Amino acid sequence: MSVQHLADTYLQSGQIDNLPDNHFIDGTFVAGSSGEKMESFDPARAEAFGSFALGSASDMDKAIAAAEKAAASWRKVAPSERCRILNNAARVLRENADQLSVLEVVDSGKTLAEAQGDVAGSARLFEYYAGAADKLDGRSVNLGTANTAFTVREPVGVTGHIIPWNYPTSTFARGVAPALAAGCSVVAKPAETTPYTALVMAGLLTEAGVPEGLVNVVTGLGSEVGAQMAKDPRIKQLTFTGSVNTGVNVMQMAAPNVTRLTLELGGKSPLVAFEDADPEAVADGAYWAIFSNSGQICSAGSRLVVHKSIRDDVIDLLVQKAKALKVGHGLKNPDMGAVNSEVHLGRIKAHVDAAKARGRDILTGGNITTDPETGLGWFFEPTIIADLPLDDPAVQEEIFGPVLAVQVFDTEDDAIRLANGTEFGLIGSVYTRDVGRAMRVSQALDCGQVSVNDYWAGGIELPFGGNGKSGYGREKGWEGLDAYTKVKSITISNAS
CATH class of the missing domain: 3.40.605.10 (Aldehyde Dehydrogenase; Chain A, domain 1)
Structure with a gap:
């Protein structure tokens, strides 16, 4: 068959x-x-x-x-x-x-x-x-x-x-x-x-x-x-x-x-986008990094660490992509499938509700939803939370769902500090046209894998694993x- x-x-x-x-x-x-x-x-x-x-x-x-x-x-x-x-x-x-x-x-x-x-x-x-x-x-x-x-x-x-x-x-x-x-x-x-x-x-x-x-x-x-x-x-x-x-x-x-x-x-992996990066490429990379498998990936790009000069362009594109994303039963091959269990759906909701209670800016999503065709299932809207400080729980804690935390930086040193600013160290990604910067930042990131200009680059032939609380x-x-x-x-x- x-x-x-x-x-x-x-x-x-x-x-x-x-x-x-x-x-x-x-x-x-x-x-x-x-x-x-x-x-x-x-x-x-x-x-x-x-x-x-x-x-x-x-x-x-x-x-x-x-x-x-x-x-x-x-x-x-x-x-x-x-x-x-x-x-x-x-x-x-x-x-x-x-x-x-x-x-x-x-x-x-x-x-x-x-x-x-x-x-x-x-x-x-x-x-x-x-x-x-x-x-x-x-x-x-x-x-x-x-x-x-x-x-x-x-x-x-x-x-x-x-x-x-x-x-x-x-x-x-x-x-x-x-x-x-x-x-x-x-x-x-x-x-x-x-x-x-x-x-x-x-x-x-x-x-x-x-x-x-x-x-x-x-x-x-x-x-x-x-x-x-x-x-x-x-x-x-x-x-x-x-x-x-x-x-x-x-x-x-x-x-x-x-x-x-x-x-x-666990992981709380950063996608770091510098001022010379293509905003469209960054938005596309961040989209797949966090919304693949409904964000239920240890190595998901759950943090977008973006330079202030391209922040607005990237976020506008990314919000458009997130709002256009279609959820549904996986066998109908939608853009994003369901959350694995009702218990885990509740955990994701609790994280986002707590961010709302702290007054954080939810740019899109933020709610439980269902399959639009049947009204059934355990789904969560693709969610983007804007401009978070390093100590915010949405930055520090693994949500393990389709929830992206955005952090904004000014200098290369600041970007590295933010990227390394959690207890996790699974993977990281760097978006830049500057090869020297790509090498400097890749070496400075405290994690097991780094990709450049393609969040999911790599494969079976490469070792995979983390540092710190990523194991x-x-x-x-x-x-x-x-x-x-x-x-x-x-x-x-x-x-x-």
């Missing part, structure tokens, strides 16, 4: 056929030990469309045991064979891209175009790390003629992955693909509001030749199965993407076992393999 047929079928029936409703453990779908279920909601309709297993500590224990057994065999598989299997996984994901894309839209609320991009990127992740599987070499170390010394990179073992609800498909892939390439096994816990693509992808990976037990998915509450994963000493590497507060809790739970951690947490460790790129390998040095005496 084509993606359009799948979309139309769901929009007419409100149902998706063959939804997995159990955990995926040791190569098969397994009922949860409690027998209890949770509902998953279509955010654009605010209606449940499926149910899935409410996991328990017992379910997580079974998954980790299966992963531990599988890891012992997988680490012995020739790297070239791991390469072949992961390339096949990429092919199978592409063959099932339409199904995964529609499921991603209905489960998360994003637009079909965004979901299709996520699925394509997920397949590319498996392809990229397939190419790395047989190139994880150590190095020869020159200790002189008395000894021969070299290093090897070994898999860490069982890896745990706590997946967020904003990018359930691509975040699953960006952790699972390098883990498998490195010779590790996986236990994944998807967010309780977006469980389905992880379950479907686990089944597809097994179909593609990934051995049973290597990829396991346990659904349920983070406070139950997620916490159980974080505490388990058999988990040798824990990769978490989510909020700062939850990340701190994960760190504390993993600390007694000295578990290795990769944390990708630590890097995913994607060659550096994404570091979390899943450990280095051992071996020295041999040449004495007779």
Whole structure:
């Protein structure tokens, strides 16, 4: 079936056929030990469309045991064979891209175009790390003629992955693909509001030749199965993407076992526009930086730091673009989709209501809305708050919605001070025609990634991660393999 047929079928029936409703453990779908279920909601309709297993500590224990057994065999598989299997996984994901894309839209609320991009990127992740599987070499170390010394990179073992609800498909892939390439096994816990693509992808990976037990998915509450994963000493590497507060809790739970951690947490990323930048390009960049995926992106450009001389031109253009933006059900491919849950919609509203109460200037938006065709769903208007001081909560706190905070500067030093003026340090972007300035400011920004004149420039081949309260460790790129390998040095005496 084509993606359009799948979309139309769901929009007419409100149902998706063959939804997995159990955990995926040791190569098969397994009922949860409690027998209890949770509902998953279509955010654009605010209606449940499926149910899935409410996991328990017992379910997580079974998954980790299966992963531990599988890891012992997988680490012995020739790297070239791991390469072949992961390339096949990429092919199978592409063959099932339409199904995964529609499921991603209905489960998360994003637009079909965004979901299709996520699925394509997920397949590319498996392809990229397939190419790395047989190139994880150590190095020869020159200790002189008395000894021969070299290093090897070994898999860490069982890896745990706590997946967020904003990018359930691509975040699953960006952790699972390098883990498998490195010779590790996986236990994944998807967010309780977006469980389905992880379950479907686990089944597809097994179909593609990934051995049973290597990829396991346990659904349920983070406070139950997620916490159980974080505490388990058999988990040798824990990769978490989510909020700062939850990340701190994960760190504390993993600390007694000295578990290795990769944390990708919050962000309050700046788009810095200098006086020589093209106002149209700045407005377009800021538009996509904050309104993509309804602003529910850790790396969203949630702050526009703009020079006073172009402030009015940029803001006029940006307000026009925001007012023209159309929201609606993601399967109808609007400009912007729904907010993932009613709870999160309330959080966004509370942030904006607080800004209103402080007397801040809301240039456009600022309210909860619905799908204009149906009157249903969890949507928030694209919102721009003008000319905020550095200490304003709308500048300092991650809203994680389609809400842009505008800050105005005069000098280059002032721009850098404002850009670095939060506890976060995930990404930043610089808009200028001056190459020297672009280099100076890029080096001065305290964050993990910088783009110039294109907010979303970059890709799978580049490392991604943050500084400060945005977390630590890097995913994607060659550096994404570091979390899943450990280095051992071996020295041999040449004495007779």
